[in-house]
Amino acid sequence: MAPSYRYTETSKSSSASTMFPDHEHDHGKCVSSAMQRAEDLCAERSVRLTDIRRQVLELVWQSHNPVGAYDLLDNLHGIGKRAQPPTVYRALEFLMDQGLIHRIESLNAYIGCRDPGEDHAGQFLICRDCGAAAELVDKRIDAAIGQGAKAAGFSVEHPTVELEGVCANCRPEHKGTKHG
Amino acid sequence: MAPSYRYTETSKSSSASTMFPDHEHDHGKCVSSAMQRAEDLCAERSVRLTDIRRQVLELVWQSHNPVGAYDLLDNLHGIGKRAQPPTVYRALEFLMDQGLIHRIESLNAYIGCRDPGEDHAGQFLICRDCGAAAELVDKRIDAAIGQGAKAAGFSVEHPTVELEGVCANCRPEHKGTKHG
DNA sequence: GTAAATATGTTATAACATAACATTTCAATT
DNA sequence: AATTGAAATGTTATGTTATAACATATTTAC
Numbered sequence: 001m002a003p004s005y006r007y008t009e010t011s012k013s014s015s016a017s018t019m020f021p022d023h024e025h026d027h028g029k030c031v032s033s034a035m036q037r038a039e040d041l042c043a044e045r046s047v048r049l050t051d052i053r054r055q056v057l058e059l060v061w062q063s064h065n066p067v068g069a070y071d072l073l074d075n076l077h078g079i080g081k082r083a084q085p086p087t088v089y090r091a092l093e094f095l096m097d098q099g100l101i102h103r104i105e106s107l108n109a110y111i112g113c114r115d116p117g118e119d120h121a122g123q124f125l126i127c128r129d130c131g132a133a134a135e136l137v138d139k140r141i142d143a144a145i146g147q148g149a150k151a152a153g154f155s156v157e158h159p160t161v162e163l164e165g166v167c168a169n170c171r172p173e174h175k176g177t178k179h180g
Numbered sequence: 181m182a183p184s185y186r187y188t189e190t191s192k193s194s195s196a197s198t199m200f201p202d203h204e205h206d207h208g209k210c211v212s213s214a215m216q217r218a219e220d221l222c223a224e225r226s227v228r229l230t231d232i233r234r235q236v237l238e239l240v241w242q243s244h245n246p247v248g249a250y251d252l253l254d255n256l257h258g259i260g261k262r263a264q265p266p267t268v269y270r271a272l273e274f275l276m277d278q279g280l281i282h283r284i285e286s287l288n289a290y291i292g293c294r295d296p297g298e299d300h301a302g303q304f305l306i307c308r309d310c311g312a313a314a315e316l317v318d319k320r321i322d323a324a325i326g327q328g329a330k331a332a333g334f335s336v337e338h339p340t341v342e343l344e345g346v347c348a349n350c351r352p353e354h355k356g357t358k359h360g
Numbered sequence: 361g362t363a364a365a366t367a368t369g370t371t372a373t374a375a376c377a378t379a380a381c382a383t384t385t386c387a388a389t390t
Numbered sequence: 391a392a393t394t395g396a397a398a399t400g401t402t403a404t405g406t407t408a409t410a411a412c413a414t415a416t417t418t419a420c
Contacts, residue, residue, distance in 0.1 A: 019332035019333070019334070020332070020333075020334075048366080048367080048417085050367070050368090052367085052368075053367095068406085068407080069406095069407070069408075070406070070407070083368095083369090084369070084370065084371085085407085085408070085409080086368085086369080086370085086408090086409075086410090087368070087369075089407095089408065089409075090367080090368075094367095105285040105286040105340070105342070106285040106340050108376095108406085108407060108408090123328070125329060125332055125334045125336075127334075128337065134332060134334075136328055136329075136332060138324065138328035140324040140327065140328065141321070141324040141325055141328050143324070144318065144320040144321040144323070144324035144325075145321055145324075145341070145343060147320065148303070148316055148318035148320065148321050149305060149316075149343055149345065152199035152200070152305055152314060152316060152347075152348070153199070153200075153347070153348030153351075154199070154200075154305045154307075154314070154343070154345055154346070154347050154348065155345045155346050155351065156305075156343045156344070156345040157308065157344055157345040157346065158343075158344040158345065159341075159342075159343045159344070160285070160286050160340065160341070160342040160343070160344070161325070161339075161340070161341050162285070162339075162340040163325060163329055163334070163336045163338075163339045163340070164336070164337055164338040164339070164340070165329065165334055165335045165336040165337040165338070166334070166335050166337070167332075167333070167334050168332070168333030168334065171333075171335065228386085228397080228398080230385095230398070230399090232398085232399075233398095248375080248376080249375095249376070249377075250375070250376070263399095263400090264399095264400070264401065264402085265376085265377065265378080266377090266378075266379090266399085266400080266401085267399070267400075269376095269377065269378075270398080270399075274398095288375080288376060288377095288407095361420100362419105362420085363418100363419090363420085364417105364418085364419085364420100365416105365417085365418075365419095366415100366416080366417070366418090367414100367415080367416070367417085368413100368414080368415070368416085369412105369413075369414070369415085370411100370412085370413075370414095371410105371411090371412090371413100372409105372410085372411085373408100373409085373410080373411105374407100374408075374409070374410085375406100375407080375408070375409090376405105376406075376407070376408090377404100377405080377406070377407095378403105378404085378405070378406090379402105379403085379404080379405085380401100380402090380403090380404105381400105381401085381402090382399100382400075382401075382402100383398100383399080383400065383401090384397100384398080384399070384400085385396100385397080385398070385399085386395105386396085386397075386398085387394105387395100387396090387397095388393100388394090388395090388396100389392105389393080389394085389395105390391100390392085390393075390394095
C-alpha cells in the first residue's frame with residue numbers, strides 16, 4: 001500500500017522519485033480524494049465548506065500547477081454575472097486558514113495541499129519547464145532551517161521554501177527513457 | 181578583525197547572534213561600504229553603475245528592511261518630475277543581475293545583498309515585528325535542500341528561502357536586557 | 361422568530377509590474 | 391570632433407495581483 005500522500009497511480013510502478021505525478025496518473029482520484037478530505041476536515045472542525053469555497057478548491061486541484069487568483073476567478077461560474085476579486089480572495093483565505101491550499105509566494109499562485117490536517121510548513125519544488133509544483137515535507141530541511149535561525153537568535157514562525165528548478169519528468173536525460 | 185559580512189558596529193561587543201544589527205550600529209558605514217563594494221564590482225565587470233542605479237542602491241540600503249519598488253520610486257528625486265515605474269524596475273533588474281540586491285518574494289520588496297560578488301542563494305530571516313531582514317548563508321540549509329530535492333529527482337536552480345519570525349532584538353525575553 | 365455571526369455581493373481603488381516605442385547618453389572609432 | 395552602434399533612460403499606456411469599505415443575504419443559536 002502506498003502512503004496516502006503519494007499521487008494516485010494507474011498500473012505502472014512508482015519509483016521513489018515520483019514526487020511529481022507522471023502523465024498517466026489518474027488525476028480524477030487526486031481531485032476526488034482532496035475534495036473528500038476537505039469535506040471531512042471541515043465537518044470535523046465545524047467550519048463551512050460553502051459552494052464557492054468548494055468550487056475554488058476544486059479549481060485549484062484541476063492540475064498540479066499553481067494557479068493564480070484571477071485564473072480561478074475566470075473559471076468561477078456563478079449563476080449569472082462574473083464573480084469579483086474579493087469572492088475568490090475570500091475563498092482562498094479560508095482554504096489557507098484551513099490548510100487546504102498553500103500560497104506559492106514566488107508565483108503569486110495557489111496549490112492544493114497534499115496533506116491537510118497536518119500542520120506543516122510547505123516546501124515546494126517548482127518545475128520551470130512544465131510548471132508543476134510538488135510539495136516536499138523534509139524534516140532535515142526543517143531541522144537545518146531551525147538550527148540556522150537559532151544560531152542567529154531568530155525564531156521562525158512561518159518559513160517559505162520554494163525551490164525552482166527542473167523536475168525529473170522534464171530532465172532531458174530522462175525524457176527519452178520515460179515511457180520505457 | 182570581524183569578518184567583512186558582519187554589520188559594522190560601534191564600540192559594543194558583538195554576540196554571535198547579531199545577524200540583525202542592533203540599534204546602535206553605525207549604519208552610515210553599512211551604506212558606504214555597500215556603495216564602495218558596488219562601485220568596485222561594477223568597475224571590475226565593466227558595467228555601468230549609473231546615477232539612477234546608484235541612487236536606487238543607496239535607497240535600498242537606507243535600512244535593513246526590505247523596501248518596495250514604489251517606495252523607492254517616491255524617494256527617487258530626478259531633477260524635475262517624478263520618475264516612472266520602469267525607471268526603478270530597470271534599476272532593480274540591473275542591481276539583481278549584478279547580485280547587489282535580492283528580491284524578497286514574500287514581501288514584493290528588495291534588500292541590499294550583504295555579500296555581492298559571491299554567487300549565492302540568499303536565505304532570509306525576516307522579523308515580523310521590526311520588519312528587518314537578515315541574510316543568512318547557511319551551508320547546512322543548502323545541503324539539506326539539495327538532498328531533499330535530489331531524492332525527488334529534482335534539480336534546484338533557484339531556491340527561495342524566506343523565514344518569517346521574530347528576531348533577537350524583538351524577542352520579549354531579550355528586550356529588557358538588551359542595553360546591558 | 362429574532363438576534364448575532366458568518367458569508368457573499370458590490371464598488372472602488374491600492375499596490376505591484378511590464379510592454380512598447382521614443383529619445384538621450386555613452387564610449388569606441390574614424 | 392563627427393559618426394555610429396549600443397546601452398540607458400523617458401514616456402505612455404496597460405496588465406496583474408490584492409484589498410478596503412460598506413451593503414445584503416444566509417446560517418446558526420437561542
